[in-house]
Amino acid sequence: MIVGSSGSGKSTLLNMIGLLDKPTNGKVILDHTETTQLTDSQVSEYRNKKLGFVFQFSNLLQDLTVLENVMLPQQINQNSEEVQQKAKQLLIKVGLEDQIPKRANKISGGQAQRVAIARGLVNSPTIVLADEPTGNLDSVTAANIVKLMKSMARELDQTFIIVTHDREQFPDVDRVITIKDGRSFEGEEPQMEVLA
Numbered sequence: 001m002i003v004g005s006s007g008s009g010k011s012t013l014l015n016m017i018g019l020l021d022k023p024t025n026g027k028v029i030l031d032h033t034e035t036t037q038l039t040d041s042q043v044s045e046y047r048n049k050k051l052g053f054v055f056q057f058s059n060l061l062q063d064l065t066v067l068e069n070v071m072l073p074q075q076i077n078q079n080s081e082e083v084q085q086k087a088k089q090l091l092i093k094v095g096l097e098d099q100i101p102k103r104a105n106k107i108s109g110g111q112a113q114r115v116a117i118a119r120g121l122v123n124s125p126t127i128v129l130a131d132e133p134t135g136n137l138d139s140v141t142a143a144n145i146v147k148l149m150k151s152m153a154r155e156l157d158q159t160f161i162i163v164t165h166d167r168e169q170f171p172d173v174d175r176v177i178t179i180k181d182g183r184s185f186e187g188e189e190p191q192m193e194v195l196a
């Protein structure tokens, strides 16, 4: 989890990890790859194969079905029955079995965020990056989304990096990094050990 006050640079950090943004200085090393050295096409390939994204707004394509939305990232890599099966399995895991054929504009905000989580997982990414994934939800729905991400993390042995304002909503995470004044700190108290 990455926490820090508004404007501290949480989204900027996440976008650099997600290869959506390039640092002007320094390196980004992901899973032993120095991503700052990759060419544009290598970056796209890396992003498609190794990273999943969940944003504050689910960003579903409203004219597609729930199932089609989840299949989308994987269709860049391959288009097959297998992808459809995987997407269906994930939708069942996130509790949306009965919503699979619906159009994305016919489901609620909480359901849409579940779809977005399934979509983020469909490539079996190394990391799922989530920027304020519960920021647009009421507290009960948000709590359910938090529970869902936690159970996906456990069940699929999936790493999530989550940016949030609302530390209280995520009481039980493996690691917390605080961003303050442009620097990152291990743990929740800025006076703790400074990371490199």
Ligand SMILES: Nc1ncnc2c1ncn2[C@@H]1O[C@H](COP(=O)(O)OP(=O)(O)OP(=O)(O)O)[C@@H](O)[C@H]1O
Residues within 6 Å of the ligand: 004, 005, 006, 007, 008, 009, 010, 011, 012, 013, 165, 182
């Ligand atoms: N390391 C950095 N170097 C230069 N500019 C930065 C750096 N980190 C963040 N910024 C700039 O600071 C501003 C706020 O950053 P960002 O949007 O990442 O903050 P945030 O923590 O996500 O805020 P919020 O909680 O409001 O979403 C942006 O204009 C961003 O470009």
Ligand SMILES: [Mg+2]
Residues within 6 Å of the ligand: 010, 011, 012
């Ligand atoms: Mg932000």
